[in-house]
Amino acid sequence: MQKLAFIGFGVVGQGLAEILIKKKDELKSKYGFDYSVVAVSDFKLGSALDNNGLDLGKVLELSADGKISEYPGATTGLDALETIKQSDADTVIEVSYTDIKTGEPANSHFRAALEGGKHLITTNKGPTALFFKELAALADSKGVQFRYEGTVVAGTPVLNLGEFTLAGNEITEIRGILNGTTNFILTNMEAGRAYDEVLKEAQELGFAEADPTADVEGFDALAKVVILAKSVMGADISPEDVDRTGITQISLEDIEAAKADGKRWKLIGKVTRDGSGVKASVKPEKVALTEPLAAVGGATNALTFVTDLLGEVTIVGPGAGKIETGYSQHAVPS
């Protein structure tokens, strides 16, 4: 029986909770995975801890009204750090919000979990991009797992593909479409619609933020590039090392010119091996229509691995979504 603690219980946490409830029997019979949720702590929705186990359905119900702290009989009102410390959890699921600049407060949650000998599973890009090496070393020294599949392309298993499924290959380049919002904008601009109009639609659909800077200026994709560089390619780079340009300078004329050339603009995140180091960038590139990445439209994401044995292998899948990202917290083969 794995004891789980949720730190953060927003869209992703709730998506995972729904999967865990729906698939409880299957996870047990098919994979031998049985769980009990002992704590849930969300800074907006409240917190509850009971080391004998909480009813996850009840937590979901209470969370709808922001009243997790009213869970009957549980220890309530603990903040994230106290929740991690006081819980008996074997595994902490850190799905609170990402701060790409400092990584806090998630970074402190990560360290408290690992220091406490708890496995850590996360979708949180900030601390993973900034402190990957230290976190991986800390997890190693404590004999626990640090898993972060959901930080890049949601639940589409790109990191597992790079680490396990392509094992034995030398990966010389990774390039891909790592941000759904910008791909949605570029895809719609190809139909002749103006940038501002499409951005507004993306905001109304709820997948672009009111302040779209992180997406359209490439900061979101940049964090993912750093994670790929560090985790899959073992490189020692920091966010400042990534050559970054957003999509705001792409005009309808640029798009038409590319089309006439048999190409299509995509915001491409890329890490290329370069001697003992790597070169990394996020910038708009004209991709030939014959490349798999060119065919990836809308909010879908995709990643091409360039390998020594297989040549190019591309995986295409959802880059966002409640259930799609919740799924990224699944156990890895190990």
Place this chain on the structure above:
Amino acid sequence: MQKLAFIGFGVVGQGLAEILIKKKDELKSKYGFDYSVVAVSDFKLGSALDNNGLDLGKVLELSADGKISEYPGATTGLDALETIKQSDADTVIEVSYTDIKTGEPANSHFRAALEGGKHLITTNKGPTALFFKELAALADSKGVQFRYEGTVVAGTPVLNLGEFTLAGNEITEIRGILNGTTNFILTNMEAGRAYDEVLKEAQELGFAEADPTADVEGFDALAKVVILAKSVMGADISPEDVDRTGITQISLEDIEAAKADGKRWKLIGKVTRDGSGVKASVKPEKVALTEPLAAVGGATNALTFVTDLLGEVTIVGPGAGKIETGYSQHAVPS
């Protein structure tokens, strides 16, 4: 130290041997995998067995002239079955030729290996498609692994993706481009070239057989569909249950008509869950240009998994090639 025996030493066997030699140190340091090749048996190139280990480079050298049986100091001249029986191998690598109708003689090799308590790794579609269930049960009962990644889309890790990396998902449909020769023909016909002319080029390039029936009539893709149905979807079907049509009836006019419609003809292999069973087919389908499969050109292969949690996840990669297929024999995460 894993002791390996090669049954079959053609293009795929030699491709794997080259990888094993080139990556010997890396496989040991990075994955803890150390090996010794104790036997190689090929019905055309000869055979050699030494349970103290053969020099794999020397075997490759001798194989170039079809003189493996001249390996100094080894037991030579054994056929495949005797090689399996007399070797101390922990793992048999079965990469002899495929007979899709009877599965022989590979099927007998498979059974001798598994009965003897040896792991079995193979690219051999015939027996895998025909006898998957019995082979998997036999391997289970002997406590050994039966691994067959290379039977579908060469070394592109489609089966590992379905079995491990997408674990937790219910897979409701798998559809894809499973035959490189037919995709090469269709891609070139889109440029206005006639079927016969492109087929001839594919034959000259060495990736279509003199008798192209297995490719162009869909039998090769059919065997892969059966393997996917049995292994990833756990279905109980036989080759006769697959609705099969080849590409020979597709005309340049059909291709133009599809183009005008925003679509593209592809030979699609498909397995769809249907109640407690599955429906399976191999036939030309018009794929919308917005689908990832439409963008897969030339001899490349691709597979889309339709899942309950992630929606559609597509993997695109090489479907043939000496090193690309040799790689499929890599160890799996388990």
